[in-house]
Structures are given as structure tokens and as C-alpha cells.
Amino acid sequence: MDVNDPLDFELEDEFLKPPPKVSNKRRKKVIGLDDLLTDHLREQEKLKEEQNEQEKPKTKKAKKDASSYDDDEDPREAYLTKLVEKCENQLKDFGEEEDIPLWGVKVFGDKKAFPPLEFPELGSCKLLQSFLNSELNSVVELAAEKVLYSSNEELRNSSSDFWCAVLSSRKEVDQLPVEIGWFPEYSDLRTALDTHGFLFEFSSSGEPKNLDSDTGEPPQNIRAWLKFVTACCLIRSKRPVFSVVEAEELIEIIICLFLDRQFQGLLVLLNDCVEAIVNYFTDQEWHSSCENIAKFIASRVSKDLNCIQSVECIPVASSRCKQLKSAMAYQNLLSCFDGFLCQAHNGEDILRLLRAINFKDKSCDFFKMYIHLVLTENWVLSNSLIEDNPVIYEMFCLFLRQCSSLISASDLRSYASKVRHRAAYLMHFSIYK
CATH class of the missing domain: 1.20.58 (Methane Monooxygenase Hydroxylase; Chain G, domain 1)
Structure with missing residues (x-):
């Protein structure tokens, strides 16, 4: 027995068996180009024979209609096809579904030329006079015959927030905290909208008149306009700013803005503005004004999804808003019939x-x-x-x-x-x- 031979128990253990020896012999046969060509021709011959077998006419087979499925077609697929055709025919009996447009109209059309900004009342404004005589005016260089205006959005928002804070101050009852020498009227607010092409008359189709598809951009300061109108309505006990007719028209304007999809990002401001204007009326004024507003909107908004939007855009935070919503829906129903x-x-x-x-x-x-x-x-x-x-x-x-x-x-x-x-x-x- 050789010393290097494995022991008996090592032969029985599968893990201790030595790996089989791999033969080092290699195939020495070299495949030539002739052999490859021969194999290729043989494969082509087989494919040709199979194709001929498939093209042979089948005997003893009944002819089928053109509408029936072939032998290799799945019967379930044919049944499903017939079922789909049947459903399509049934749908045609009901008529094709009409393309119903979404709600929304453009309330701003072509912009007008800006009128000359002439406010002679500003000459007697003490706040403006004090600023003209201060050292800060050397930086701004504001002249008495000009009006200060900035296209900067941050400055516009700051100025509107300042005036809203002054108007909404409640430090003294029924009295403004400062003496205001000049105050914008409703005509000034309406002119600001008209200059930007606001369309207050609607056609029977619900689309604004004289509207070009390339126009209709809302004014940049519409946020400031809404905030200022809201603040003016909140100070009636201190200073009545609008007449009853003007307040009615303001609500009608806000409802028109609700119908323009460009203002969906201003819903909070629009809701606050509607609530403030609705509460601007006295109890005696509101009864007739609510009906006037409802009739105006019903006569100008088309009887489609815009009709629904004009009603459902009204918030229900107060009893007056609910009353307005109900009155508008009722007038629209009368118009429908x-x-x-x-x-x-x-x-x-x-x-x-x-x-x-x-x-x-x-x-x-x-x-x-x-x-x-x-x-x-x-x-x-x-x-x-x-x-x-x-x-x-x-x-x-x-x-x-x-x-x-x-x-x-x-x-x-x-x-x-x-x-x-x-x-x-x-x-x-x-x-x-």
C-alpha cells in the first residue's frame, strides 16, 4: 500500500474524494468551409419541403363564409369580436355622445389706451404734500403734477396692504384712524377694469363679445384691486364708499371673474370680496338688491356648465350668501323654461x-x-x-x-x-x- 493512497474512510466520504482528472486531449478535427456550406444547403432543403407540405390543398374540407374564423383562430377571440360589434351597434342606437365643453369664459378682451392720470384732488392731499417736502423726495423726485406708480409687484402689494390696514383699523369706533384728503371712487375702480378690456356684456352663447383669441390677459394688479374693494366694503360704518347700485354691480363683476378659469388661483380673495360686498348692504337694501343681482346674472350667462358655475361659486359662509345662491339658481331655472x-x-x-x-x-x-x-x-x-x-x-x-x-x-x-x-x-x- 502506497503512503499517498487515500484511507478507507476517505474513499467512502463524497467530500473527500479527489476531483476526477480532466483529460487534456483536445479535438483535432477542423471544420472547413465545405462542411458549413453542405450543412446550410441541407437546412434550406428541409425548410422548402415543409413549406410545400403546408401549401398542399386540404381534401374533404367544407368551405366557410368570409365572416367565419379560420382553423387556427381561437373561438373565444371570434366570440369576443362579435360581442364588441354588438355593443357598438347598441351604442349607436342611443346616438353618439356630444362633446360638452367645460365651464369658463374670458372676461378680459382687448386692452385700451391708458388715460392720462389726472387727479387734481391730490394737490390738496396733506400726506402727499408732506412727502413732497421731505428729504426722501430727493431720491424719488416726485413732482406735484405726476402720480407715483410702480410696476414692481412687491411694491404694489405693500402699498395695497398699507391702505387696507389703514381702512380696516378698529382703534376708534366709526372713525378712520387718519384723515384721508382724497379717496378713489367707484368710477376709478371701474375705469381700471375697463382699461384692461373687461367685458361686462355676454353674448347668448356665453362667450364675451369682441374677444380675440390672442388677447384677454388679466391686469397685473387684480389682487390689489380685489383687496382694496374688500377693504372699502368693510368700512361702511366709518365711511360709505359705494352706492347701492354700485355695490350690486361689484358683486356682478366678481361673479364674472369666477367664470374665468384664469382666476382659479384667486378663489380665496374672490370669496372674501363677495362676502364683504354682500354684508355691505343694509337689511332693507339687501332684499331688492339680491333679486336684482340674480336677474342680471341669469340674463347674461349661458345655460350650460357656466350657468352652474355662476351659482356654485357663491360661498355659503353667511345666510345672505345662501340667499343669493338660492335666488340666482331660481332665476336661472325660470330662464331655462x-x-x-x-x-x-x-x-x-x-x-x-x-x-x-x-x-x-x-x-x-x-x-x-x-x-x-x-x-x-x-x-x-x-x-x-x-x-x-x-x-x-x-x-x-x-x-x-x-x-x-x-x-x-x-x-x-x-x-x-x-x-x-x-x-x-x-x-x-x-x-x-
Whole structure:
């Protein structure tokens, strides 16, 4: 026995066995170009034979229609194709869905030439005179015949914040903390908007008149304008700034700004401004002014999604805002049914016409139905006096029940599901909660 030979137990252990010896012999056969060419020709011959076999006509096979599927086609795929075609034909029976535009109009058109800034009242302004005589004027070099104006946004905001702080100061009751020698009037605020092309008249289609697609940029100082109007409305007890008619027109202007999608980033300022103007009226003035504002907006806003936006943009922070929202929705509903043979003269007529609509009729316009539903919702639920009229309230509940139960869940017509779902939501979460 050789000393280097493994022991018996080492032979039994698989891990201790020595690795097999690898042969160092290599293949010495060299493949030549002739061999490669021969293999290639052989493969081409095989492919050709297989192709010929596939092209041979099949015997004893019935002919099929052009609409039927081939032998290698999956039957499930053919069934699915037929099912899709059937669904498409059913959709055509309801008519193609109309392209309904989103809400939004441009309220600023072509800019006008800036008028000469002439304010002779500033000559007697003590604050301005004191600044002209100070050493700081040597830096600004302000002359008495000119008005100081800056295009710098930071300076504009600072000046508007300064005036708002002065106007809203409550250190003394019913008295401003400083004596103001000159104060801008409503005509000055309106001129500022008109200069930037503000369009107060709307066409029947809801689009502003004389509007070029390349124009319509809002004024840069619109934030300062809104803040100043809000501050002026908050100081009526100290100094009435606007007349009743002017205050009504201010609310109408703010609602128009709500309809321009460019001002969606100013919703907080717009809400604060609406609340301040609404509270500017006395109780005696507000009753008639609320109806005047509602009639004005209803006569100028088109009866599409802009009609809904003009109502729902009003905040509900106070009872007066809710009253305005309800009045606007009611006037819009009267306007919607103005062309009917049986015109609506009151709330009961409106609900009677709504309940008479046949949802099964193919000519039923669910888009208009959706507008009527949202307007009715805002009219009824935002009006605290409706609770004292059980007839209106009961008719509204019956109308909601009709919309939620008579419109089928499988009705694929445009806006049918929106009407059904909104009515069902109002029934379960608003009316009976």
C-alpha cells in the first residue's frame, strides 16, 4: 500500500474524494468551409419541403363564409369580436355622445389706451404734500403734477396692504384712524377694469363679445384691486364708499371673474370680496338688491356648465350668501323654461315641468336635465324659507326619487348616470340625513 493512497474512510466520504482528472486531449478535427456550406444547403432543403407540405390543398374540407374564423383562430377571440360589434351597434342606437365643453369664459378682451392720470384732488392731499417736502423726495423726485406708480409687484402689494390696514383699523369706533384728503371712487375702480378690456356684456352663447383669441390677459394688479374693494366694503360704518347700485354691480363683476378659469388661483380673495360686498348692504337694501343681482346674472350667462358655475361659486359662509345662491339658481331655472309653451311662473310650475319629463324618451336631453337638477338643488337647499313651504319640499323629494329610480343603471346616454347618481346622493345624504 502506497503512503499517498487515500484511507478507507476517505474513499467512502463524497467530500473527500479527489476531483476526477480532466483529460487534456483536445479535438483535432477542423471544420472547413465545405462542411458549413453542405450543412446550410441541407437546412434550406428541409425548410422548402415543409413549406410545400403546408401549401398542399386540404381534401374533404367544407368551405366557410368570409365572416367565419379560420382553423387556427381561437373561438373565444371570434366570440369576443362579435360581442364588441354588438355593443357598438347598441351604442349607436342611443346616438353618439356630444362633446360638452367645460365651464369658463374670458372676461378680459382687448386692452385700451391708458388715460392720462389726472387727479387734481391730490394737490390738496396733506400726506402727499408732506412727502413732497421731505428729504426722501430727493431720491424719488416726485413732482406735484405726476402720480407715483410702480410696476414692481412687491411694491404694489405693500402699498395695497398699507391702505387696507389703514381702512380696516378698529382703534376708534366709526372713525378712520387718519384723515384721508382724497379717496378713489367707484368710477376709478371701474375705469381700471375697463382699461384692461373687461367685458361686462355676454353674448347668448356665453362667450364675451369682441374677444380675440390672442388677447384677454388679466391686469397685473387684480389682487390689489380685489383687496382694496374688500377693504372699502368693510368700512361702511366709518365711511360709505359705494352706492347701492354700485355695490350690486361689484358683486356682478366678481361673479364674472369666477367664470374665468384664469382666476382659479384667486378663489380665496374672490370669496372674501363677495362676502364683504354682500354684508355691505343694509337689511332693507339687501332684499331688492339680491333679486336684482340674480336677474342680471341669469340674463347674461349661458345655460350650460357656466350657468352652474355662476351659482356654485357663491360661498355659503353667511345666510345672505345662501340667499343669493338660492335666488340666482331660481332665476336661472325660470330662464331655462322661458321657451316652453307652458312657461314656469313660480317654483311649483318649475317642479311640475321637471317631474313631467319622460326619461325613457330617446329625445330626452340628460345634459339639460343635469343642469336643471343642480340648479333646483341650489334653489331648494340654500333657501331657508323652503322649509316653510311643504309643497315645494315634497315635490323636490319626488323629483329626486324619479331621477334615481326611473333612470336605468344601464342607460348609456350622455349625463344619464350623472343625473341618477346625484339624485341618489341628495336623497340619502342631504334630504333624509
